[in-house]
Amino acid sequence: MAILKYNNVGITAIAAGVPKTVIDNYHYDLDIWPEEEVKKVVDKVGVIERRFVDEKTCASDLCYAAAEKLIADNNINKEEIDLLLFLSQTPDYRMPATSILLQNRLGLSMSTMAFDISLGCSGFISALSIVYAMMQNNGFHKALLLDGETRSKVYSRKDRREAFIFGDAGVAALIERDEKFGESHFSLNSDGSRGKLIMIPAGGYRNMSSVETLLEKVVDEYGNIRSDEHGHMNGADVFNFVIIEVPKDIKRLMVASGEDIQKMDYYVFHQANAFINNYIAKKMKLDKERIPWTIHKYGNTSSVSVPLTIVSELKDKMQGNKKLMLSAFGVGMAWATAIVPFVDCKISEIVEI
Secondary structure, X not given: OEEEEEEOEEEEEEEEEEOOEEEEHHHOOOOOOOHHHHHHHHHHHOOOEEEEOOOOOOHHHHHHHHHHHHHHHOOOOHHHEEEEEEEOOOOOOOOOOHHHHHHXXXXXXXXXXXXXXXXXXXXXXXXXXXXXXXXXXXXXXXXXXXXXXXXXXXXXXXXXXXXXXEOEEEEEEEEEEXXXXXEEEEEEEEOHHHHHHEEOOOOOOOOOOOOOOOOOEEOOOOOOEEOOOOOEEOHHHHHHHHHHHHHHHHHHHHHHHOOOXXXXXXXXXXXXXXXXXXXXHHHOOOOHHHOOOOHXXXXXXXXXXXXXXXXXXXXXXXXXXXXXXXXXXXXXXXXXXXXXXXXXXEEOOOEEO
């Protein structure tokens, strides 16, 4: 059980980039699925709209746009950024690390430390914890956490269990040391025995790409179609896992930190689907007025969903001192909870590219 505490580190600014192309889920792929079937799925998952990149646009492009917006809006001297972390499971290449390419593209100093992290839906909280830990060292002054996903490229349009859920987005967060932030608390967890619940079976080095792995095939009695290089998810087992482990983890962190869950200003959850989040909120007896939502207009953007929700829904609500509880869960399985102070965080307008 990784329960971690950090002092005097926080997010001072945050920006987001999303694709210009808006997908109306009620009219998505009606040539494949009957309209009544589409409506049933969309109403259940709560994803009305999503954003999709084009074929040539990558997660790094969305993060780059967000980072440039953040840097411009806050008059940041790029020479002062000495740490860059890129979080994604849809990188530009297998190698080199996308973070290194972004260091050059953003015009950061060659003395900037840059590295990638591959984590799914819980990744932003874990990556934030890593950056906070590194910022405890006086050698770092400003850190840039870039988190981007193009999940539209991962799932099959012909598999209705995933075809209407996922979208694309990128965020950039500036992290600095300052005594005004006080304490932050994190709980980070993993269970690899459930790794197959959300998986792309082929295309890596365990099961390398081949003609066979790229071949689309019918995978169940309902006529869903995908290849071994498409993502798939066991929704029922994921739901059963989440409703047990996530509330337990939230309670555990509250006890360890000495915080009162009812005194959080906002509760920001991973935007998995409307049903799961409503269930957790009800089980934890949380004030729904303090739970921002974006799943209806951006879908499930994996690790990006927590920071994107902050940018989209809390932009004009973060003046002064705010304490947020962050909770995310998914691919791995991995799940994470954090209690993070925000102090006069500067949130930029969302960039469309």
